[in-house]
Amino acid sequence: MPRVRAGFTPAAVAAIAAISTVALSGCGVGGTSSDAAKQSVAADAPLKGTITFQTWSLKNDKFTPYFTGLVQDFETRHPGTTINWIDQPGDGYTDKVTSQVTSGSLPDVVNLPPDIAHSVAKVGGLLDLTKNVPTLAQDYVHSGVAAYGYADLGADSYGLPWYLGTDISLWNKAMLQRDGLDPAHLPKTFDDLLAQAKVMHDxxxxxxxxxxxxxxxxxxxxxxxxxxxxxxKKFAFNTPGAAAMLDKYTAAYAAGYLPSDVLTSTYEGNSALFNKQEVAWTTGGGNYIQSTQQTNPSLTPLIVPSPALDTAPLYVQGVSVAAKSKNLPLALAFAEFVTDDTNQVNFVKLAPGYLPGSAASANNPAYSKSDGTAQGDASVFAYQDMQKAVNFTPPVWTDAMNTVLNQQIALAMTGKESAKQALDNAVNRADQLLDQ
Structure with a gap:
């Protein structure tokens, strides 16, 4: 199961990386748009024939029975149809999809995260679902639909949200209480965090x-x-607001509110330090406490969950339809079947920490009511965060860009550059990488 955020812990994981649009277009696959992507699929067309459905790292003892049953259910409802389910390993998925697109063998229905979907859609490889699913906005979580809409492609949507993740905040109440902080009054914003970080430090x-x-x-x-x-088409995050935020981090680092090695290669990461009880705050998915019970049971009773600070991030996997499928009516019908509310709810029962991308789940009491335990509270906070979560990472953002940003942030926080200069440099270099 592909990981949609750093804190989730499925066994089979893979880093999500964008396909190079240059590589795709250079191999003769379309241009920046395609008539195939914009075609209308007849809603009343008879469903018959065969299609292929591709998932990503989901063929295992946990999920195989689910997909076997899913396919059988659909075929029983629609006699004369055959769904060939295939699964690709976690590693190398980006390269595999690239190869499928360039060779014209992209499966009819395919599991793609937003960044890979953007690259395939940019060369005309995916069906415009805004045009072909009239109830898209009503049937699916808004933030999930938005994650598959791209400004440079006209904001049409190219994926049906399937399973979604987000972050909540997690706090070590023993550390808080030791330094006179109240676990019943946890930070809600970044500024609250700074204020309490000062108290803990002092x-x-x-x-x-x-x-x-x-x-x-x-x-x-x-x-x-x-x-x-x-x-x-261009990056624009070198704003006064971003510079002010970076200045606050710089001041906190200079005052000793953060470990001195957070900007070095020896930095272990926020989650690792939290697990070692060396820091009192981290972020993680709604299943964090449950997972920690297995890996670090002595820490579990000390964890207090709360909603994410400010706006929570969205991590999403979706189902897309190949624009050049030879059986678009069947492909679209099956994609909608996979992602309908019943099937999504059943799927996430096997994937703790994830939530369905169907809008109807908003009325499901299983997600909105806690059983009174810390884990129950955490699950509810994750559900609440999901309703307003945002997919922060642009689909064109790459590891190289992230490296540049981290380098510039380090220069600012150590006083070698101003926040404004660091952000200007990061934007300029990211634009250069975008144009390459």
Missing amino acids: RSGGKDYLMSRPPGLSDIVNSGTALMTSDG
Whole structure:
């Protein structure tokens, strides 16, 4: 099962990386648009024939019975149809999809995250679902639909949200109480976090930390900054608001509110430090406490969950339809079947920490009511965060761009550059990488 965020813990995971649009178009697959992508699929066309459905790292003891039953259910409802389910391993999925697109063998229905879907859609490889699913906005979680709409492609949607993840905040109440902080009054915003980080630092004599990570894209967005121009063609996160946020981090780092190694290669990561009880705050999915019970049971009773600070991030997997499928009516019908509310709810029962991308799940009491335990509270907070979560990472954002941003942030936080200069440099270099 592909991981949609760093804190989720499915066994089979793979880093999600964007396909190079240059590589796709260079191999003769379409241009920046395609008549196939914009065609209308007849809603009343008879369903018959055969299609292929591709998932990503989901063929295993846990999920195989689910998909076997899913396919059998659909075929029983629609005699004369055959669904060939195939699964690709976690590693190398980007390369596999690239090969399928360039060879014209992309499966009819395919599991894609937003960044890969963007690259395939950009060369005309995916069906426009806004045009072909009239109830798209009503049937699916709004933020999930938005994740598959791209400004540089006219904001049409190219994926049906399938299973979604987000972050909540998790706190070590023993550390909080040791330094005079109240677990019943946890930070709700970044500014609240800074204020309580100062208290923890001062009362512990600099031995305890509440904050333990440098800022990233999510912090920039939460400063009120749009990462890209409205047409999605240039980066634009070098704003006064982003600079002010970075200045706050710089001041906190200089004051000793963050571990000194957060900007070095020896930095273990926020989650690792939280698990070692060296810092009092981390973020994770709604199943974090349940997972920690298995890996670090002594920590579990100390964890108090709360909603994410400011706006929560969205991590999403979806189902797309190949624009060049030879059986579009069947492909579209099956994609909608896979992602209808009943099938989504049944799927996420096998995937703790994830939530369905169907809008109807908003009325499901299983997600909106806690059983009174910390894990129950965490699940409800994750559900609540999901309703307003945002997919912070642009589909064109790459590891190389992230490296540049991290380098510039480190220069600012160590006083070698101003926040404005660091962000200007990061934007300029990211634009150069985007144009390559």
